[in-house]
Amino acid sequence: MTSNLTHQSLASALEGLEKGDFTSVELTQAHISAIEATRDLNAFITETPEIALKQAANSDERRASGKAGLLEGIPIAVKDLFCTKGVQTTAASHILEGFIPQYESTTTQNLWDDGAVMLGKVNLDQFAMGSANTTSYFGNVINPWKKRDGSNEQLVPGGSSGGSAASVAAYTSMAATGTDTGGSIRQPASFCGITGIKPTYGRCSRWGVVAFASSLDQPGAFARDVRDSALLLESMSGFDPKDSTSADMPVPHFAGALTGDIKGLKVGVPKEYRVDGMPEEIEKIWQQGIEWLKSAGAEIVDVSLPHTKYALPTYYIIAPAECSSNLARYDGVRYGLRVEGEDLTDSYEKTRAEGFGDEVKRRIMIGTYALSSGYYDAYYIKAQKVRRLISNDFTDAYKKCDVLLTPTAPSAAFVIGENDDDPIKMYLNDVFTVPSSLAGLPAMSVPAGLDKDGLPLGLQIIGRAWDEETVLRVGGVLETAAQFPFLNK
């Protein structure tokens, strides 16, 4: 019974709740038990079972009184980058360990307003900086997938939203929030064999989300299937006057876009995404995806995004530059870790030296350098110009096609520790996800198949700005065709 409760889609759980097959308390308890049983994954930083059961009980009452919201009674996990009122929010850092916000992020508030239930705060790369969830102060998250050779090696879940992806893949939550700055939703979705969507920049409010790189950060949704992602995203989305970069646009009923009909839709295949050294299997799954869409009636168009090769260097100037400034507030003066020093400067230095991990420090240093007098024009300004060119590439491509299809990541999940000594190699994980982040476009990863080791591979669909609906529709078609072998099914 427990397994039946957790091993179902969010959409079917909503039906079950509505029919009275089970209550939200039962559904939530099943997930709490699943979380307890899988603590070895280290997916959660803070479990909140009391809050969850209380919310679930309230939800059952609301449903009984005929006031069910969009996600009424659905237990979800929240990336520990979203500030949650009264619940520790760490950004997986030592410097914010024990920090309890007195406010709730807009996106999570939207979820609670729609009846969702919070199971806890899930692990991530520290301050969302990383691609393997190996930079968390609270330890690595372990991918629930194992290689089929029986080696039992522990694999990374991807990052930065590794806890979110691992939790959803391991059936310890029905869906999870994530944030995506350069691929932090899509790459872990691909590694963990689930669906993850980053909407258009400005679709979801950033208010109350611990900032990494403000011009790139965007909340988004994880779920096991496309419809569930659409439901979660719809709840999270919407204009927020407290975020000046949030867009005052109506939010469509995203799940309504899943018609399965993509006849005549033009799907662009960018030649620049065939990178050197990309595993043959990735190439193969991409080709497979193209065939699936073609069979469903889409027209495949070859397109070019000529500045793609500059996307990673551009991203690794802009994101660290913004992060170097955004993280200046963690100074030990008002909240979070404070290490007393000889004087003010000493206290700053000790606090930040102890409070931040290596990767965060690396990016603060890179960003500080890029913004320094004498280097600003050569790095930051140039990067901004290239960012515009990258954005223009997409605009040009969308004159010929409606969406783009690419691999999500250049590899499947790797063994924990594998790329840790080589930041550049780690950064390459984001090669396919960063360009659309720089352009602010909606993009999603859908699990498409397994590699020779039996590990998930995802395909990425990138849409026009504000056209999440087409992205989701194409994702739905891919999903149907792929018949992806989910874990434990």
Add this chain to the structure above:
Amino acid sequence: MSALVKGETGEWEIVIGLEIHAQIIANSKLFSGSATDFGAEPNTQVSMVDAAMPGMLPVLNEKCVEQAVRTGLGLNAEIMRTSIFARKNYFYPDLPQGYQISQFEDPIVGKGVIEIDLPDGTVKEIGITRLHLEQDAGKSVHDQHPKKSFVDLNRSGCALMEIVSEPDIRGPEEAVAYISKIRMILRYLETCNGNMDEGSMRADVNVSVRKPGDELGTRAEIKNVNSLKAVHQAIDFEVERQIELIEDGGEVVQETRLWDPAKNETRSMRSKEEAHDYRYFPDPDLLPLVLEEKYIEDIKATLPELPDQKKHRFMGDYSLNLYDASILIAERSRAEFFETVANDNDAKLAANWVINELLGALNKDEKKLEQSPISAKNLGGLIALISDNTISGKIAKDVFAEMYASGKEANAIVEEKGLKQVTDTGAIEKIVDEVIAENPDNLAKYKNGKVQLLGFFVGQVMKKSQGKANPKMVNDILKGKLD
């Protein structure tokens, strides 16, 4: 008024540029909804945004934008259709974000110009380089604990306008006149209360010296100058320091210096080498600020008459001299008071009475015009009595004193005390005859050519009439009888 300073090697010219920080009058801070009242208990006007809690975002206060545009228009400056907020990064405990949101390359207001009125009665134009919007920092308190410093974030995030002048200012008097005029304009516009003692308006003074005609010298920036007096003193000190330094073979270094009013000196805070690298970059949390032409026009339509416009109108319409006009426009309420007094009256007479009598009396009592016991309408009434010869100017001063003491109307006092001027020829002739008859010696002297004695006779007649005889008529009749 270009004040040249004599040194041992000849004359030196002082070159000054000013950066004025003016706190905007608005109900809330530049990027948050917190209140901005002066003097509130520490840390009671602090939102999550002001305290830079994780995930908090700035939202621009439209009122502050409107105030900046108003001020820009009041400075006869170009309003920029697109401006950009930038982060100025540095660490300090009273700067919670670790950066100040300011405007750097693209300010909201561009070049402008204002007139300053100098003590010698001349007018000079001073260029405005720019005006930009920025957040204020909080306040560090160092004197509450032997080892610790405290931070009050009430001021953190309050909206400031930084108004930067061209290096057009040539001495301490001009600097004071410039700051006074800026303050006057801000007060007219009601965009800043201009209270330097509360820190609502602060000035950084950039001072350099050069031999007349030379290139600009190296400047020092003086901070912590919190009054007009301090501005004057700090410039005097700094000019002398720089001239001595150069004449002794030294060099002025570009640096920030702190004015110490207790020791009456400036001293080095940090040199150019130690200067912060602020790593300015556009704030990614805020979109570029784009203003529509109509928005600007609508604000323009609500501008009051500005000090310089008023000054020119007073000089034109009322034939006032520059000095009187400058005094009357110094405050908007004062100019309005004057115009009420001058209504249907002799304007020059009105100006004299407002400036010399009323402002003089108020000043003596350390009262503001708003506290005047004499209303503008009543002062106008007094002047009307002078103009139509109901009372003499001399009697008027007594009436004024009575009005000032009791708040009564001039007419009532004149009636009550029987102070009406005697203009009856017969009555005056009678007194004149009496006075002549009583002073045969002086009459003889007068007849013998000592015509200065006319004054003596006038005085005697006035005394006998208890000051009520019309002085001109007394003069005329006396002359007729004596000559």
